[in-house]
Amino acid sequence: MARWQPETTQRLVIAAVDLFTEQGYDATTVAQIAERAGVTKSTFFRHFSDKRELLVAGQETLSRLLAEGIAEAPADASPLEAVAAGLERASSAMGPTNRELGPRLKAAVAASTELQERDALKSVGLAAAMTAALLARGVPDPTAHLAAELGVLAFKRGYAQWSEDDRDDTQGLAHHALAALQDLRTATASLG
């Protein structure tokens, strides 16, 4: 780990994902997570209602940033340009810890139906936040819904590319998310 000291929330997330990866999600208790993170159980419960909620740490923040970026895009921005602004804003909240966690999070989710369900609902939440922000800009339905779904796909694909790339991270998540959005936009021309 780098020398910087993550906040307690991040420390709990790292401890949990490490334990999920080492011994599985089901076998990991809140007590173990708290111990690994060097905090008490009551500190854990001040941050999360249960161990599953750890995996959606940041979902509310992401939803808010995506919506803010969309809302504050220039008035003449197209739906996808507004989505791109949302992705840039949300990406700014994702740092080295998020990147490092990616592959381990993916492994933990792949091994647990419960986590897959929570992860799926997280995507639904992000799409809903973006859809609402686009509708508020006057983008009609179903364009708003479609643009939001492309935004979620781009964020997930960009995050995977960012966190699974072994090279030094010189460009940040935003670069990968925007490139993924552009790929999806290009792909709309070959749907037939």
Add this chain to the structure above:
Amino acid sequence: MARWQPETTQRLVIAAVDLFTEQGYDATTVAQIAERAGVTKSTFFRHFSDKRELLVAGQETLSRLLAEGIAEAPADASPLEAVAAGLERASSAMGPTNRELGPRLKAAVAASTELQERDALKSVGLAAAMTAALLARGVPDPTAHLAAELGVLAFKRGYAQWSEDDRDDTQGLAHHALAALQDLRTATASLG
């Protein structure tokens, strides 16, 4: 209810959704569902592993039909034409009971985070089945992924329109799902 006799699986689903709507998902037990459906608890457990699985009754069938429809579309069909063939095939499995259940299912899901999670993962599963079938046709990624997501959106939007329409159902789900797919296709032109 109509005079035709639904199979046990459908009878259990109807009983469960009625109970979820009347008294909430959390308060409903397997014993109550079995009693309402006029079967024993052991019969229930021959059909479903738990009450939540009731709500994904048919997911495996839908995934299979979507994939089959895509696989068997003409060789020169475009990605969205193949998706349309999948939607038509899957829609053929959805009859009056499915239509009647729609609004009650929606209410039950809206009231339960657990059901929202399961429902979200169902959509992920349908998208994965369609993506795999499109890749197997030689559709490149991300076009395959994008076309599959449009297919899921179209199926959900079409199902909502079909099941929430108070008029007599003269056209079936396929009509609504294909119209929704066409709307989404048209919307791709206004993404910017």
